[in-house]
Amino acid sequence: MDVEILARIQFAFTVAFHYIYPPLSIGLGLLMVIMEGMYLRTGQKMYEHMARFWTKIFALTFGIGVATGIVMEFEFGTNWATYSRYVGDVFGSALAAEGIFAFALESGFLGILLFGWNKVSSKVHFIATIGVWLGSMFSAVWIVVANSWQQTPTGFHIVGEGVNARAEITDFWAMVFNPSSVDRLTHVWIGAFLAGAFLVLSVHAYYILKGKHIELSKKAFKIALVVATLASVSQLITGHHSADGVAKNQPAKLAALEGHFDSLSVADAYLFGWVDKENQEVSGVKIPKGLTYLLHQDFETPVKGLNYFPEDERPTAINAIFQFYHIMVAIGIFFIALTLFSSFLWWRGKLFKHRWLLWVFVFSVILPQIANQVGWYAAEMGRQPWVVYGLLRTSDALSEVVTANQVLFSLIMFTVIYTILLALFLYLLTKKIKAGPYAEKDIQHSSMQESMVEVFEKK
Amino acid sequence: METSLHYFLGIDYPTWWFLIVGGLFSGYAILDGFDLGAGAWHLFFKKENSRRIALNAIGPVWDGNEVWLVIGGGALFAGFPIVYASIFSGMYIPFMLFLAFLIFRAVSIEFRSKEPMKWWRQMWDISYNVSSIMLAVLLGVVLGNVLQGMPIGPNFHLQSNWLQFLNPYAIMTGITTLALFMMHGAIYLTMKTEGRLFAKIHLLLRRAIIFFIVSFSLVSLYTLIYIPHLTDRFKELPVLFIVPIIAFLAIANIPRLVNKHQYRQAFIFSSLTVAMLLILVAIELYPVLVLSTIDPQYNITIYNAAASQKSLGIMLLIACIGAPLVLSYTAFVFWTFRGKVKLDETSY
Numbered sequence: 001m002d003v004e005i006l007a008r009i010q011f012a013f014t015v016a017f018h019y020i021y022p023p024l025s026i027g028l029g030l031l032m033v034i035m036e037g038m039y040l041r042t043g044q045k046m047y048e049h050m051a052r053f054w055t056k057i058f059a060l061t062f063g064i065g066v067a068t069g070i071v072m073e074f075e076f077g078t079n080w081a082t083y084s085r086y087v088g089d090v091f092g093s094a095l096a097a098e099g100i101f102a103f104a105l106e107s108g109f110l111g112i113l114l115f116g117w118n119k120v121s122s123k124v125h126f127i128a129t130i131g132v133w134l135g136s137m138f139s140a141v142w143i144v145v146a147n148s149w150q151q152t153p154t155g156f157h158i159v160g161e162g163v164n165a166r167a168e169i170t171d172f173w174a175m176v177f178n179p180s181s182v183d184r185l186t187h188v189w190i191g192a193f194l195a196g197a198f199l200v201l202s203v204h205a206y207y208i209l210k211g212k213h214i215e216l217s218k219k220a221f222k223i224a225l226v227v228a229t230l231a232s233v234s235q236l237i238t239g240h241h242s243a244d245g246v247a248k249n250q251p252a253k254l255a256a257l258e259g260h261f262d263s264l265s266v267a268d269a270y271l272f273g274w275v276d277k278e279n280q281e282v283s284g285v286k287i288p289k290g291l292t293y294l295l296h297q298d299f300e301t302p303v304k305g306l307n308y309f310p311e312d313e314r315p316t317a318i319n320a321i322f323q324f325y326h327i328m329v330a331i332g333i334f335f336i337a338l339t340l341f342s343s344f345l346w347w348r349g350k351l352f353k354h355r356w357l358l359w360v361f362v363f364s365v366i367l368p369q370i371a372n373q374v375g376w377y378a379a380e381m382g383r384q385p386w387v388v389y390g391l392l393r394t395s396d397a398l399s400e401v402v403t404a405n406q407v408l409f410s411l412i413m414f415t416v417i418y419t420i421l422l423a424l425f426l427y428l429l430t431k432k433i434k435a436g437p438y439a440e441k442d443i444q445h446s447s448m449q450e451s452m453v454e455v456f457e458k459k
Numbered sequence: 460m461e462t463s464l465h466y467f468l469g470i471d472y473p474t475w476w477f478l479i480v481g482g483l484f485s486g487y488a489i490l491d492g493f494d495l496g497a498g499a500w501h502l503f504f505k506k507e508n509s510r511r512i513a514l515n516a517i518g519p520v521w522d523g524n525e526v527w528l529v530i531g532g533g534a535l536f537a538g539f540p541i542v543y544a545s546i547f548s549g550m551y552i553p554f555m556l557f558l559a560f561l562i563f564r565a566v567s568i569e570f571r572s573k574e575p576m577k578w579w580r581q582m583w584d585i586s587y588n589v590s591s592i593m594l595a596v597l598l599g600v601v602l603g604n605v606l607q608g609m610p611i612g613p614n615f616h617l618q619s620n621w622l623q624f625l626n627p628y629a630i631m632t633g634i635t636t637l638a639l640f641m642m643h644g645a646i647y648l649t650m651k652t653e654g655r656l657f658a659k660i661h662l663l664l665r666r667a668i669i670f671f672i673v674s675f676s677l678v679s680l681y682t683l684i685y686i687p688h689l690t691d692r693f694k695e696l697p698v699l700f701i702v703p704i705i706a707f708l709a710i711a712n713i714p715r716l717v718n719k720h721q722y723r724q725a726f727i728f729s730s731l732t733v734a735m736l737l738i739l740v741a742i743e744l745y746p747v748l749v750l751s752t753i754d755p756q757y758n759i760t761i762y763n764a765a766a767s768q769k770s771l772g773i774m775l776l777i778a779c780i781g782a783p784l785v786l787s788y789t790a791f792v793f794w795t796f797r798g799k800v801k802l803d804e805t806s807y
Contacts, residue, residue: 063569066522067562073532077547078554084547088540089766093774096537099530100781107526108788111519112795115805119795131788159767163614166540168767399548401616410555417562424566428573 004395006407007079010414012380014071016373017418021065023372026140026189027196028058029133034223036126046216051129052117053437054200057429059114064425066107071414079407082163083387083397089168090156090175091146098142106135137189144188148181150388151379152249158391167391180245184379187238191375193231194335194368200224202365203433205358213436218352225351229343232335239332240294246382247295250389251304253382256315257325258291263308266300267291272326275319280307282322315384324374324381331371338364465768472771473761476538477745479778483534485737487527488598489643489730490789494521496644498564498591499637501584503663508802509656510584514568515806516651519796521568523789525561530785537774541615541764542748549609549617550601553624557597564590572807592637599636603629606740607686608750611757615764618753628681635678638671639736642713643729649722651800661717668714675710688750689743699742706735 032054039047073095076084084091109131116125155174156167169175201224204217246254254260260267261280269291273284289299306314315321338360345351352358387394432439464471470478494517504510517524536543547554567587571580607628612618645664652660682689693699709731716725744750748764751757765771 060569063565066525067565070525070529070561071558073529073536074547074554074558077536077543078551079548081544081548084536084544085540088536088543089770092533092537092540092766093770093777096530096533096774097777097781099526099533100777100785103529104523104526104781104785105788107522108785108792110522111792115515115519116795117805118803169770169773172773399544399551400614401618402548402551406551406555409552413555413559417559421562421566424570428570431573 003398003402003404003407006404006411007398007402008394010079010407010411011075013411014068014075014414014418016376017422018065018068018072019372019376020369020422021061021068022136022140023188023192023195023368024061024199025058025065025196026133026136026192027194028054028061028199029129029136029196030193031196031200031224031227032058032129033126033133034227035220036122036129038223040122040126046219048122049437050216050220053439055113055129057199057432060425060428060432062110064421068418068421078410079399079402080387080397081399081401083392086166086392086397087150087388089166090149090153093169093172094142094146094149094176098139098146102135102138102142104135106132106139109135140188140192141185144185145176145178145181148184149175149178151184151383152178152180152245153388153391154178167388179249180242183238183242183245187235187242187375190231190235190238191368191372193227194235195372197224197228197231198361198365198368201228201361202363205361206433207436208352209355209358209362213438216437222346222351225339225342225346228335229339232332232339235332236336239329244295247303250383252306252309252314253321253379255304255306255308256318256321256382257378259318259322260291260303260305261307262305264302264304267303267305269294270322270326272330273322275322277318312385315382317381317384321378321381324378328371328375328378331367334367463768465772467772467775472768472775473538473765474746475775476534476765476771477741477748477761479775480531480534480538481737481741483527483531485734487524487531488737489733490524490527491521492595492640492733493517493644493647493726494524495591495595496640496642497648498587498644499595499641500644500648500660500663501588501591504656504659507580509659510580511572511802511806512652512656512800513648514571514587515802516648516800518568518807520792522565523792525565534774534778538766538771539748539759539761539764540766542759545611545615545617545759546601546749549611549619550604550624553597553600557594560590560593560597563587564594568807595637595640596633599633600624600629602636602740603632605749606632606682606689606743608688608752610753611749611751611759612753613757615757615759628678628686631674631678631681635671635674638667638674639729639733642667642671643726643733646713646717646722646726646729649717650726653799664717665714668717672710692742692745702735702739702742706732706739709735 032051035047035051035054038044039051076091109128112120112125112128113132116128120128153167155169155171155176155178157170158165159168160166200220204213204221204224207213207217208221243254243257246257258267258269259273259275259282266289268286268288270282271285271287273282273286275282287293292301292303293299295301295303306318342351342357342361345354345357383389385393385395387397464473466472467475497513497517501510501513504513532543563586567583567590571583571587574580603626604624607626609617610619610623642664645660645667648660649657649664693703709728712728713725713732716722716728746761747758748761749759751759766774
């Protein structure tokens with residue numbers, strides 16, 4: 001295999017693995033802020049137990065998120081040196097802002113969030129929790145800004161030619177607020193809230209089904225259900241805005257998302273289907289003229305299809321992009337139905353009456369993860385063959401001095417390490433969930449001093 | 460650069476970024492230096508409780524310390540994209556190993572306390588210890604290569620195979636870095652421990668000081684004899700000689716303070732030592748970032764590697780706003796967890 005394909009596999013693999021964790025951290029962070037806020041408001045110990053329990057799970061996701069995130073930062077330089085030289089002037093400031101504003105905030109307060117329960121007052125602890133959560137939110141801001149700039153570059157000019165060409169920043173705010181950044185950022189944030197909320201829903205639904213920690217679980221479930229319902233509904237809006245933006249700014253990507261080939265014609269929208277790239281056909285269930293209507297609110301305006309673009313400027317993996325996109329949309333619609341139905345039952349006072357519904361929630365935990373993953377696959381594969389849309393091709397972005405063997409070595413290394421990490425993560429997560437919010441270690445507040453004395457006397 | 464340089468307080472932007480990146484890496488070396496050093500001692504502690512106390516001494520702060528690496532890397536990418544691209548791709552294998560050890564170290568700290576089994580804890584203890592040692596050595600190896608110069612050809616491409624990075628000088632700087640961090644880490648642990656563990660660390664600290672002074676002397680000697688270009692700057696501007704003098708005085712002061720049991724002051728002086736040695740490196744290099752051993756015309760300097768003046772200006776503003784924030788919450792966290800380690804139910 002050549003360097004390009006290996007480097008792409010490596011980047012896709014490491015970033016996809018990384019992206020299991022940050023959405024959980026952002027989403028759980030929000031729920032922890034709410035839980036601790038409830039504790040401060042009501043003074044009920046139960047909320048504190050809830051917050052402490054989720055903090056421990058948060059620690060697990062955060063730790064792996066940080067470790068796998070540093071890999072991403074380094075990989076730009078190691079595997080994509082030409083890209084780094086090309087975009088460094090623009091991309092660098094977003095990455096630097098991420099480090100200094102977001103990551104430092106997050107990691108600074110993490111120590112207090114995890115180990116400060118007995119060291120600082122509950123108000124200071126609450127502030128630390130907010131700090132960590134905001135840090136993770138800001139982190140998403142700068143990363144999504146940088147990625148959106150790759151999708152819809154603005155606020156720069158090109159200096160130099162050939163191998164020495166590079167983008168130089170001319171307008172910082174135009175770079176930050178490039179045409180796609182706001183839509184994509186809100187979409188990513190809400191996707192993260194869904195990941196966190198559905199993990200909380202899943203675990204507490206499981207406890208309720210097993211008859212454990214029922215009172216606490218019902219409270220936590222309701223908090224998470226509110227978040228999940230609001231997030232599911234608003235995700236429809238941000239998703240629609242994103243799609244509108246793609247139609248305007250990256251028409252070739254939109255054509256791939258919907259499997260629309262005709263160079264200029266009224267376009268259908270598919271609920272699901274299968275793309276036959278050879279014959280340029282899609283078979284499946286469609287809403288005739290649906291895409292035209294969604295984009296233009298009429299049934300006449302033609303939409304640019306794949307054939308409109310030169311062969312070497314359109315994405316290749318059309319069916320994959322189509323499937324990834326449609327899986328994401330289907331999951332989003334399922335979330336709206338599920339959360340609205342559950343909220344309705346809650347309003348009627350029957351939320352916890354249906355065991356089957358709780359089981360649905362137990363297993364739904366995997367869905368936001370799938371949606372987040374496939375959404376990014378569609379976004380990134382749809383941008384191909386460009387790494388910076390319309391400016392720099394992925395095939396030109398590699399490190400010239402790195403050989404296929406080196407990339408293969410590191411790819412194997414990361415595959416081994418990440419497989420171990422995932423296994424350990426799942427094992428420890430299950431263990432924490434089984435131990436529950438009243439794990440023995442936590443309720444020994446009074447005997448803590450004694451055990452400390454013991455520690456020191458033993459020596 | 461065709462574009463004219465911009466100035467702030469009479470200093471041009473690339474020089475400011477040289478100072479910022481240098482400052483960030485110094486901050487990183489001082490902060491992560493002590494927790495890498497503490498990790499390098501880990502297997503010297505035999506009892507479970509000693510290991511837990513040593514681990515929890517760095518528990519609440521190591522992650523914040525590592526952020527300085529992330530910010531430093533980001534600042535390098537932002538300020539000098541060409542260095543970032545050339546060095547990282549040119550030193551592919553060392554950087555990949557560095558990442559692997561970074562991951563193992565992070566998860567060892569995180570996972571160790573999650574199971575009570577002896578084999579489980581022993582496994583993570585070894586992983587933690589080995590990765591801490593290797594990270595310190597690799598940082599030193601990269602520094603050694605930068606000091607020595609690298610085979611950089613046209614278009615800033617590094618022309619070497621990865622084994623060349625393991626040359627004698629780089630290995631010596633690697634070991635010296637490890638020795639420095641182990642001394643620094645042991646001083647940190649003396650502030651955090653009491654009783655028998657404290658007595659043991661005090662003993663180890665004395666050995667660490669000797670280890671550091673011997674390896675540092677060897678590296679200095681080697682530098683003076685075989686890498687004479689590093690002393691050019693001092694010949695041009697003899698007043699700069701003050702920096703190595705301060706560095707030597709700071710080093711000499713450490714055993715004195717340790718003997719007087721003034722550990723906090725000793726820690727300040729070992730931090731000062733780390734900073735002074737890096738300032739020494741900065742003076743020796745400036746304005747070159749990476750020296751080409753092929754031809755000086757291929758040198759990567761702060762001027763030919765810098766981002767645009769506009770970009771540097773924007774980021775200077777970001778740094779001015781961000782730095783006080785970072786420093787204030789770093790200080791707050793250290794203040795919150797000041798004093799001896801007390802294990803509780805939230806500990807590792």
